Amino acid sequence: MSPVVPQPEPSRLTPFGGHPIVVGVVPALPELVVLTAVSLARATGAVLWFAYADPERVTVEEHPDGTVTHTPVDPDGVAADWRRTDEELRARLAEQLAEVPDVAWQFRYLAGRPDRALTHLARAVDAAAFVIGARTPGVRGRVRELLDGSVAVQLTHHQHRPVLVVPLRVVDWAEPVGPA
Structure with missing residues (x-):
């Protein structure tokens, strides 16, 4: 018999007021995601917890503050320097949030599957x-989604918190969708 999964x-609703919002980011860091999170934080008084889950690394240990100890998936492979990615993301966030002194924020560099890593952080910071x-x-986004699945869909299926998905590109309804 499998364990009962809390539904x-x-x-289980966590009130918006006084509770953080976890913001999933990627190295390209679309400004629209950051600005949407800032708008929501201003409306709710939330602290923003930006997080990147590096798929080339695996979590060794999860800590109560939302940080993780991680290691490369392939220790013999030529992996990108995670510290450089961490510094670049922090610098981009600081640049994008420089004009936003009224919103507090943190950044966490996570590892592994983004939906699991973001869920761990959300639990840790409530x-x-x-x-x-x-x-x-x-094309790169479509291939990644085909291989890994949609992070938004995975989050909505595997944890109880609401997920606000920011559209980054829309397709005109007048354009043909499939083969004619």
Whole structure:
């Protein structure tokens, strides 16, 4: 018999007021995702917890403050320097948030599957919701979604917090969708 998985219900609702919002980011860091999160934080008084989950690394240990100890998936492979990615993301966030002194924020560099990593962080900081960007536009985004699945869909199916998905590119309804 498999364990009972807690389901979304009113008793599990985390109020927006006074609770953080977890914002999933990627190295390209679309400004629209950051600005949407800022708008929501201003409306709710939330602290923003930006987080990147590096798929080339795996979590060794999860800590109560939302940080993780991680290691490369392939220790013999030529992996990108995660510290450089961490510094670049922090610098881009600081640049994009320089004009936003009224919103407090943190950044966490996570590892592994983004939906699991973001869920761990949300539990650790008792977040009320998530903000993430829709699939990365273009062929690379479609391939990544095909291989890994949609982070937004995975979050909505595997945890109880609301997920605000920020559209990054829309398709005109007048354009043909499939083969003619």
